[in-house]
Amino acid sequence: MDRNDTALRVLSTSDLAGLEISLADVVDTVEHAYRTLAAGQSDNPRKLTVKPADGHSVSYAMLGRDGAREVVAVKTSYKHGLHESRDKQHYYTTLTIYDDVTGLPVAMMDCSRIGSLRTPAVSALLARECAAPGATTALVIGTGTQGRLALPFLLTTLPGLERLLLSGTHPDGIDAVRAELAHHFPGRDIELVTDLSRAARDADVIVATAGAHTPAAIEAEALKPGATSILVGHGLAPSTLHRADRVIATSEAQMRVTGTDMxxxxxxxxxxDLELPVIISDASKARTSPEQRIFAYNSGLVVTDIALGHRFAQLAAAQNLGTEISLWT
Structure with a gap:
């Protein structure tokens, strides 16, 4: 990327959709962002939140700095229609990146694909660090945006997984999960489950990505010894948190703000007990016993969005994608 380019590169949804990036590249980028944060080289202040009294919308603003990439960025997120079904909601999220060496703008982009990749990558890192030795069975709850890439990312960090279970009710979503899995891991397929409690008793790793209206809510007593439960959206009952032997979070502060339903x-x-950046830095281990039931809360840290967004900006610049504008002239 040309660090002396004074124009702002604007990357649309379609621009980013055309960029190829491997799952391993995404995981490595996110993991490096955590390591840099744990080393004290990056800044990730607490997000600002605005929500009207009737709860019909929610908006966030997040500022951060990646010390390794030497960039500063601002992420904004706005969702409208929270009381409506998912197909009637409006959601917009953007990331604006500045070069902290030259002081020049780098790119502004739609951040939806960044989030759709970053979140399952974080779940996969949580699974890698928290799963009991010899984990072979993974259960994903939900077939929305996060559910569709959950299993491919889990296989990227836990290649020893043998059984891939899916709990979902939307035929199109189930088909999409199968398609993503076949694309990234040809020959692998899911086992669609209908008895969620029984599936939970078999699972070494559970990733709950379902939407807010899901009836799914696995209780703590359904978890096998040594199970790791990762909450992204919904699908786990509060007992899985409160009765866990160990609690891990990407950010304890964010869990207390965004995880109020738990x-x-x-x-x-x-x-x-531990936050993920500390675990990634190898300073401490998530698991101290194979029999521990671990609950992990996956909430986004803006430094991971910044790192992945900057990686996309580099790829886009190399392919001359996007529209360059002189916003400040």
């Missing part, structure tokens, strides 16, 4: 009746949360 709080106890008095609004309390159990303490978080």
């Amino acid at each position: 709080a106890a009746a008095d609004g309390s949360f159990p303490p978080v």
Whole structure:
């Protein structure tokens, strides 16, 4: 990427859709962002949130700096129609990146694909760090945006997985999960499950990605010894958090803000044992016993969006994709 380019490269949804990036590249980029943060080289302040009293919309603003890539970025997120079904909601998210060496703008982009890749990559890193030795069975709950790439990313970090279970109710979503899995791992397929509690008793790793209206809610007693439960959206009951032997989070502060549906009746949360950046840095281990049931909360840190967005900006510049505008002239 030309660090002396004074124009702002604007990357649309279609521009980013045409960029090829491997799952391993995404995982490596996200993991490196965590390592840089744990080393004190990056900054990830707490997000700002605005939500009207009736709860019909929610918006976020997140500022961060990647010390390894030497870039600063601002991410914004706005969702409207929270009381509506998913197909009636409006969602817009953008990332604007600046070069912190030259002081020049780098790119502004739609951040939806960044999030659709970053989140399952983080789940896969949580699974790699938290799963009991010899884990062979993974269960994914939900077939939306996050559910569709959950299994390919899990296979990227846990190649020893043998059984891939899926709990979903939407035929199009189930087909999409199968298509993504076949694309990235030809010859592999899912086992569609209808008895969620029984499937949970078989699963070494559970990734809950379902939407807010799902009836699915696995209770703690359904988990086998040594199970790792990762919450991205919905599908796990609060007991899986409160009765866990170990609690891991990408950010304890964010869990307490965005995970309020998992709080106890008095609004309390159990303490978080470790945050993922510390684990990724090899300073501590997520699991101290094979029999521990681990609960992991996956909430986004903007430094991972920045790293992955900058990687996409590099790929786009190399292919001359996007529209360059002189916004400040």
